[in-house]
Structures are given as C-alpha cells and as structure tokens.
Amino acid sequence: MKVMVINGPNLNLLGIREPEIYGSGSYAALARYIEGAAADLGIEVLVRQSNHEGEIVTWIQECYGAVDAIVINPAAYTHTSVAILDALKAVALPAVEVHLSDVQTREEFRRTSYSALACKKVIAGQGFDGYRMALEFLVKG
Ligand code: DQA
Numbered sequence: 001m002k003v004m005v006i007n008g009p010n011l012n013l014l015g016i017r018e019p020e021i022y023g024s025g026s027y028a029a030l031a032r033y034i035e036g037a038a039a040d041l042g043i044e045v046l047v048r049q050s051n052h053e054g055e056i057v058t059w060i061q062e063c064y065g066a067v068d069a070i071v072i073n074p075a076a077y078t079h080t081s082v083a084i085l086d087a088l089k090a091v092a093l094p095a096v097e098v099h100l101s102d103v104q105t106r107e108e109f110r111r112t113s114y115s116a117l118a119c120k121k122v123i124a125g126q127g128f129d130g131y132r133m134a135l136e137f138l139v140k141g
Contacts, residue, residue: 001044002043003069004045004059004069005046006072007048007075008050008075008078009075013027021106025127031047053077057087060091064090068138069093069096070093073099094138095119097113098131099122101124103124
C-alpha cells in the first residue's frame, strides 16, 4: 500500500509555533515519526508540506493513479478551502483528515471542515499519534 501524507500551511513551523497547542516536536520530527509508523505497518509513504493551497490541490490530483490513499492535515485550509475538498472528491481515494490539536474545543471557526466532507475519518487532538492512527485505519481498509 502506498499513501501520500499532505501537511498544510504553517506546519513547517512545528516546535516553534504555539508549542502549548501543537507540541514541541519539529516538522522534521513529525516527518520521521510518520515514516517510522508507515514502515512498522509495511506501508510506503510520501510525506509533504506546503504553505500554498494550489500546490496542495496539485499534489492531491497527482495522487490519482499513483497512490492508494491520502492522509491530509490541511491546517488552516481545513476551514476555508472548497478547492481542497473538490480535489479530494475528484480523485475519490480513501482519505483521512488529521489535526494535531483538538479543533472541536478551540475557536468556533475551527469546528467547520470542508475537507472532512471528502474524508472517511477525522482524527484530532492526538498529536503525532493521530498520523499513525490514520495509517492504521487505512491499512485495515
Ligand atoms: C491544525 C488545526 C488548524 O485549525 C490550524 O489552522 C492548523 C493546525 C492542527 O493540526 O491542529 O494550522 O490543522
């Protein structure tokens, strides 16, 4: 099984950015964590991060015919991006949305997710572990 893991804007600043919310681990540590979890599960994984909505849309489009599933943390675009929702719908691959923080217990605007409408599952508030849980869910089919 091959999975693309896509991380959205500002996640490159993990460790620096609001550590009381997102934790002290860096983005490089997150990428290593995901690669380790994937290896444990026997999954081939590609881990990417972008601050640009259009680039994320292009990466989702490139998943079509190339990978079996998508794990996505669209970060702030979760709450705004119809383009990311449409791209996920277009490729129609099994997808799981992950958030490091518990978006349901934060500001009201974080409770809305467009991308979740095209995802089989949302995992929030589990920190790095959320990505491993997403891969486990996808591998079980
Ligand atoms: C986030 C939650 C979003 O609301 C926020 O904009 C982010 C990160 C998370 O992983 O908890 O950038 O997706």
